[in-house]
Amino acid sequence: MSLLNSLRLPLGLLLSSSLLLGCGEQTVEQRPAPGPIHVDVLNLTPTTLRLTTELPGRIAAFKQAEVRPQVTGILKSRLYKEGSQVKAGDVLYEIDPTTYQSNVNSAQAQLAKALTSEETNRKTTVRYQQLLKRKLTSQQIFDDADAAYKEAQAEVAIRQAELNYANIELSYTKIKAPISGQAGLSLVSEGSLLTAEQSSYLTTIVQTANVYVDMQQSSLAITKIRKEFSTFKDKNAEIPVSITLEDGSIYEEAGHLEFSDTLVSDSTGTITLRAIIPNPDNILLTGMYVRAHISMPEARGYLVVPQSAVVRSQSGEPSVFVVNQNNKTLRKPVVLGNEVGNGWVVKEGLISGEQVVINNIINMKNDITVVVDSSTDNTTPALTSEE
Template sequence: MSLPLSLKWPLGLILSSTLLLGCGEQVIDQRPAPGPLHVDVLDLTPTTLRLTTELPGRIAAFKQAEVRPQVTGILKSRLYKEGSQVEADDVLYEIDPTTYQSNVNSAQAQLAKALTSEETTRKTQVRYQELLKKKLTSQQNFDDADAAYKEAQAEVAIRQAELDYANIELSYTKIKAPISGQAGLSLVSEGSLLTAEQSSYLTTIVQTANVYVDMQQSSLAITKIRKEFASFTDKDAEIPVSITLEDGSAYEQTGHLEFSNTSVSDSTGTVTLRAIIPNPDNTLLAGMYVRAHISMPEARGYLVVPQSAVVRSQSGEPSVFVVNQDNKTMKKPVVLGNEVGNSWVVKEGLSNGDQVVITNIINMKNDIAVVIDSRTESTAPASASEE
């Protein structure tokens, strides 16, 4: 018995669909399970580096003196060229000395008078002393002559002190450079009335052969740096400091760390570090902002991993994947230190000989099988300073 034509097509479609479905299931069942990931690893070995710490800094004058008058008078002349180099004790200004020279003359006359009186009383005292030995005068007369002589001596000392003071004031009419350096703009001109201990200065002198670089660092970071410095063998080694200028260029001269402040700022919680940098060409000016690089006293071996190998959790905690002896991955939390080029110094979490995964990081998970395609040995980053 034959089926109607209208029933043949649906039956054919059903059979075809069944066959196709069966083939599809067979294909899915026969797909191979995903194999191990292929990765490259870094065989960790210590890399010898002389690490640096970068801090913002500001240039300060090595020595800076504000020149002020020490006596009152009319400014007679300016004896230096603005912007020129001056030496200590060079005369910069001169105040009219007439009054002070008169005081010196008067003090000299008073001293001469006192000396004459001293000589007269001395002779009287000697004469009474001889008479007393011969018992030709009384003890009272000798005591009176001796007292007059001692009073005359005291008067001489007083007049000598007055003369010294008058000479000192006269010398102050020549206003001298307190230090050697570059003299600045003069803020007064001839004919100006100057007064002793005035608040406004006449000019400034800045010593520019060397300059300071003042840097700010948190008290916590300073504590860590000091602990690291304490572990170095040479406790008296100079700590080199280099700087980068505002335009990004490296300054040629290298200085050294001078000291760190002994107190923490109440407002910022930071400690001031100060370095001395040579400045032979006056390139560095007071007030300039720079980037300072403080080098460790000596080179040491550190474990270094590429930045691309470090993964971070949602909270920002860093970790890396290593391959164990079973060729399976293991996620290890790490503590990162200095940044050197495109790498991180690992302070904690890894050991010498660990195999750090450096490729296929995006597909990496904990405890999965991997195949190592190539191994790379640790080398110093290109921008790291080596000894």
């Protein structure tokens, strides 16, 4: 190949590349500019809702008593059926009363002796009083007789108190139910030695007709809830509470909020809320974990936006895009409240009448022109809450 031919080939390739590049640039320059983005919007209007706050809770007994002996002795018999309902005053156990009955008999005899001595001294005092009026005895003898009579009266009082105490101890040999409720498992059997004021209990009685639901919430969250409650008209309105069981099922009976603690836990920084829930069928057991739903005292109008319309920054701050009168987008930071269906309650950042972009969110930017294809109101069932 000659030198001329060898130079012609690269030159031809270079010219061809230049022509192709020129055609590509012409193609880019002739591509039409993208048109405005088409979106659908939601016309914000208040939705009437009765919001709820969900908290983890634990079932606690409405009343619970630990049954212990008050005197020492051998357990003679158990008189109740484990797991049965008992009434306050029912005899659950009986301790061998032999020793205590003997103490009662002795106290009765001592009282009878003291009463006899009192009567004798009384008659003596009356007799010396009559003699003293007739001046047939001295004042000293009468005073001695009167003092002996008063001592006899005091002795009667002492013996009466001893008898009362003996009867009380005898009554303690019948261990009775302190409250009405369901009696638990017996931890002792016949023949066991029981001692007064022992640390271990014999059984427990739990009142199950109603139960408590204890809920823990941070002090900051409680402050926000109290502020919201303070804006309602009826300050004494009963606050309903419903619960969800561990298996996810809804418990049929509803209760009400009873009180909130006034102290913040040093270890957890939380405050305890307590609700009372009816438990007629004994479904709720002490120690069971549940989810409690605290309802607001009354329904109110709230602005609700779909969850899909909310975008978040890298730091997690929520915002939505709205369309102004010039069909320009505006990104607005919002403060979200409760989750309602597939929507969020907007507490701050939006006002009624604004148009919120609800589709094509991935292409949204601030201050771009859009075309609104359709607008809807936020009255769809997906954005409503149970009253």
